[in-house]
Amino acid sequence: xxxVELHGEHQHPHLQHHFEDLGQQHVTVTLGMWAFLAxxxxxxxxxxxxxxxxxxAYPEAWTIGAHHNNITLGTINTAVLICSSLTMAMGVYFxxxxxxxxxxxxxxxxxxxxxxxxxxxxxxxxxxxxEGFFPGVLFTYSGPEARHVExxxxxxxxxxxxxxxxxxxxxxILTWLVIRAQQGWYxxxxxGPVEVVGLYWHxxxxxxxxxxxxxxxxxRHG
Amino acid sequence: xxxxxxxDNLIPPSERAEPGPSYLSDGHTVASWLLTKDHKRIxxxxxxxxxxxxxLGGFFAFMMRLELLTPQGDLLTSDTYNKFFTMHGLIMVxxxxxxxxxxxxxxxxxxxxxxxxxxAFPRINLLSWYLYIIGAGFGLFVVLFGGVDxxxxxxxxxxxxxxxxxxxxxxxxxxxxxxxxxxxxxxxVVTTHKMRAxxxxxxxxxxxxxxxxxxxxxxxxxxPVLGITLMLLIIERTxxxxxxxxxxxxxxxxxxxxxxxxxxxxVYIMILPGMGVISEVIAAFSRKRIxxxxxxxxxxxxxxxxxxxxxxxxxLVAGISIYSAMIxxxxxxxxxxxxxxxxxxxxxxxxxxxxSLDTPMLYALGFLGFFLVGGLTGLFLAALGLDVHxxxxxxxxxxxxxxxxxGAVMAYFAGLHFWWPKISGRLYPxxxxxxxxxxxxxxxNLTFFPQFVLGYLGMPRRYHAYVPEFQVLxxxxxxxxxxxxxxxxxxxxxxxxxxxxxxxxGKNPWEAVGLEWETSSPPPTQNFTETPVVxxxxxxxxxxxxxxxxx
Numbered sequence: 001x002x003x004v005e006l007h008g009e010h011q012h013p014h015l016q017h018h019f020e021d022l023g024q025q026h027v028t029v030t031l032g033m034w035a036f037l038a039x040x041x042x043x044x045x046x047x048x049x050x051x052x053x054x055x056x057a058y059p060e061a062w063t064i065g066a067h068h069n070n071i072t073l074g075t076i077n078t079a080v081l082i083c084s085s086l087t088m089a090m091g092v093y094f095x096x097x098x099x100x101x102x103x104x105x106x107x108x109x110x111x112x113x114x115x116x117x118x119x120x121x122x123x124x125x126x127x128x129x130x131e132g133f134f135p136g137v138l139f140t141y142s143g144p145e146a147r148h149v150e151x152x153x154x155x156x157x158x159x160x161x162x163x164x165x166x167x168x169x170x171x172x173i174l175t176w177l178v179i180r181a182q183q184g185w186y187x188x189x190x191x192g193p194v195e196v197v198g199l200y201w202h203x204x205x206x207x208x209x210x211x212x213x214x215x216x217x218x219x220r221h222g
Numbered sequence: 223x224x225x226x227x228x229x230d231n232l233i234p235p236s237e238r239a240e241p242g243p244s245y246l247s248d249g250h251t252v253a254s255w256l257l258t259k260d261h262k263r264i265x266x267x268x269x270x271x272x273x274x275x276x277x278l279g280g281f282f283a284f285m286m287r288l289e290l291l292t293p294q295g296d297l298l299t300s301d302t303y304n305k306f307f308t309m310h311g312l313i314m315v316x317x318x319x320x321x322x323x324x325x326x327x328x329x330x331x332x333x334x335x336x337x338x339x340x341x342a343f344p345r346i347n348l349l350s351w352y353l354y355i356i357g358a359g360f361g362l363f364v365v366l367f368g369g370v371d372x373x374x375x376x377x378x379x380x381x382x383x384x385x386x387x388x389x390x391x392x393x394x395x396x397x398x399x400x401x402x403x404x405x406x407x408x409x410x411v412v413t414t415h416k417m418r419a420x421x422x423x424x425x426x427x428x429x430x431x432x433x434x435x436x437x438x439x440x441x442x443x444x445x446p447v448l449g450i451t452l453m454l455l456i457i458e459r460t461x462x463x464x465x466x467x468x469x470x471x472x473x474x475x476x477x478x479x480x481x482x483x484x485x486x487x488x489v490y491i492m493i494l495p496g497m498g499v500i501s502e503v504i505a506a507f508s509r510k511r512i513x514x515x516x517x518x519x520x521x522x523x524x525x526x527x528x529x530x531x532x533x534x535x536x537x538l539v540a541g542i543s544i545y546s547a548m549i550x551x552x553x554x555x556x557x558x559x560x561x562x563x564x565x566x567x568x569x570x571x572x573x574x575x576x577x578s579l580d581t582p583m584l585y586a587l588g589f590l591g592f593f594l595v596g597g598l599t600g601l602f603l604a605a606l607g608l609d610v611h612x613x614x615x616x617x618x619x620x621x622x623x624x625x626x627x628x629g630a631v632m633a634y635f636a637g638l639h640f641w642w643p644k645i646s647g648r649l650y651p652x653x654x655x656x657x658x659x660x661x662x663x664x665x666x667n668l669t670f671f672p673q674f675v676l677g678y679l680g681m682p683r684r685y686h687a688y689v690p691e692f693q694v695l696x697x698x699x700x701x702x703x704x705x706x707x708x709x710x711x712x713x714x715x716x717x718x719x720x721x722x723x724x725x726x727x728g729k730n731p732w733e734a735v736g737l738e739w740e741t742s743s744p745p746p747t748q749n750f751t752e753t754p755v756v757x758x759x760x761x762x763x764x765x766x767x768x769x770x771x772x773x
Contacts, residue, residue, distance in 0.1 A: 016344075017339065017340075018338065018339035018340035018341075018344065018417075020753070024416065024417075027416055028342045028412055028416040028417070031412050031415055031416060032342060032343060032408065032412045035408045035411055035412055035442060036408060038442065038443065039404050039408065039442050039443065039445075039446050040446070042442075042443050042444075042446040042447055043446035043447075043449055043450055044450075045446075045447065045450075046446065046447045046449075046450030046451060046454075046480060047450055047454075049480070050454065050465070050476060050480070053473070053476060057473075058471070135461050135463045136460070136461035136462060136463060137461075137462075147464060147470060147471045148471055150463055150464075151463060151464060151465065151471060151472070154457060154461070154463050154465060158453070158454070158457060162453075
């Protein structure tokens with residue numbers, strides 16, 4: 001009996017063997033995600049760095065490229081993604097309360113909004129390709145600064161595709177989270193995975209918050 | 223028992239239990255190795271993999287030295303020679319040196335040294351190895367099906383517009399293996415923060431852990447930039463757009479900046495772990511606490527930090543502004559300060575130490591000499607005026623081989639011998655070990671010292687032919703490479719031999735201090751029977767009970 005009390009926490013089904021207790025496991029997993037996000041900042045950072053350099057070198061081309069983008073769809077997508085961050089945050093909140101059903105619904109809503117974002121993004125991509133703005137052999141735009149507008153489109157496609165790839169990975173993780181949540185894995189005592197997936201999702205959201213003005217809103221005033 | 227012993231702290235007598243099976247005997251199936259989450263087994267997986275890559279990279283190096291035996295390009299055509307030096311560099315940097323100490327010794331020792339049962343993320347650790355293997359698969363594909371000739375630096379626009387070889391598969395290989403490196407670094411950082419045993423404060427950590435920590439920060443923060451740079455390279459080569467190609471509006475210098483933003487810190491990924499090994503070995507074989515512990519610890523962090531600020535010294539003659547060149551030259555000089563702090567502290571540790579010249583110590587003393595020469599010649603290259611003269615000559619080759627081979631590889635062998643009894647549970651034959659260390663020392667100097675002279679006389683790197691005046695020095699270098707090859711091959715034989723025939727090591731054959739020596743050899747799967755509680759300072763030797771216990 002005393003053995004059980006003494007090692008009560010050791011018997012928590014989700015405590016991994018190499019941690020002393022759930023508290024250690026929680027802070028370790030959380031730090032792991034923050035560290036991962038730091039590497040992600042450097043990963044995207046390389047793109048932002050090159051973008052900044054060429055925007056400085058070819059400002060007119062960047063204006064032309066940004067004006068070509070569909071600002072309505074971009075704005076809608078920004079709103080959709082911010083909403084998905086809200087539902088994700090609600091998911092974390094419900095997991096901390098151990099409320100299974102609202103947790104599952106919040107994550108499902110997050111996946112749904114994420115899918116809406118990706119579909120709208122796909123519509124935009126199709127439009128660009130149709131209008132001859134996809135870099136490489138498909139690039140048919142021949143107006144002013146054509147070469148440099150193509151370079152803008154390289155950054156546009158590269159950065160948004162890398163962002164969308166992160167969302168696709170996110171769908172996989174969220175789906176796994178839904179299954180786990182339905183099985184009742186998460187409780188007030190153990191909600192670490194929901195929290196760190198939330199961190200990841202918010203990061204992907206924040207990347208878009210930077211991408212949107214950089215790719216859509218150049219010289220829109222006046 | 224009147225005093226509290228170290229062991230009483232580790233394992234209360236009442237709970238002293240037989241340790242479980244050693245990690246080596248805990249399962250013998252192939253799956254028990256390939257699906258293991260045990261950091262010690264993953265270290266062995268890495269050890270086998272990087273040994274293979276080391277031999278492959280060494281083969282290319284040896285073929286180059288053979289070609290350079292004569293002034294004419296007679297053994298290899300210039301195209302083949304281009305491919306050989308490229309693949310030598312790629313394999314040695316990405317598949318041997320960067321994972322060498324961290325992924326093998328670091329993986330094995332980090333949890334043991336801090337008193338943890340495993341790394342923070344065992345599954346991610348295994349994933350790192352698989353990513354390494356996938357990357358290596360791409361690399362081997364390229365090697366087998368025609369090679370690549372861009373140089374390991376992939377400079378544009380040659381790599382994106384002109385090279386007619388397997389550029390995309392090899393950049394993918396580097397990209398993938400980069401993620402292996404990022405995840406290893408992340409795992410080590412989090413482990414060091416959150417998995418330390420009770421009482422193991424930051425300033426009680428062995429210096430090997432400090433250097434692994436500094437290395438891991440660089441791995442985490444520099445490697446992603448290489449990843450994105452290689453992505454841009456692939457995009458430019460696939461779509462024929464002008465990111466780096468000046469003919470299409472791009473900037474080739476931008477590639478060099480982004481490439482070296484990773485690849486200069488990568489030099490510190492290669493040498494910092496070696497410095498950690500040397501700190502351990504010198505402390506153990508001088509029977510002393512390391513001199514100036516905190517200075518050595520912080521100098522690792524200082525090197526990691528400064529390492530991010532010096533990348534453009536690779537571009538001093540590439541056409542960057544003279545003002546930025548001056549700043550980068552100055553910053554490069556600064557790296558010498560923490561490096562010198564380390565060398566002085568190691569030397570001070572030796573002073574009046576009770577030195578025994580066992581194999582790891584011989585390698586470590588070799589390291590000290592090589593690192594000194596490599597470091598000081600680095601200052602030559604950081605000097606703007608001199609760099610114009612010796613840039614892209616054999617002087618550069620000799621300099622960085624003194625750091626990366628004389629430094630990092632010597633330290634790798636020092637560590638491998640030092641911890642071999644812990645890893646395998648067996649002692650290697652000491653005579654053969656000392657012989658290998660000395661053969662390596664002689665062979666290395668004979669190979670690379672003549673290259674300093676060659677470079678200073680103006681022999682450019684990356685050519686398969688040269689003017690006849692340079693032949694004597696080249697013959698010396700090739701002869702040295704042969705000796706060096708013998709020095710590297712010897713351990714392969716006697717270490718493997720020792721697995722079966724070596725004497726049983728016991729848990730602490732060197733009478734060294736550190737938690738890894740408090741558990742059995744080879745360690746049990748769980749590392750420690752009970753979580754240790756640390757009550758002593760790093761390298762603290764004056765524990766009477768330790769002496770009593772060891773007779």
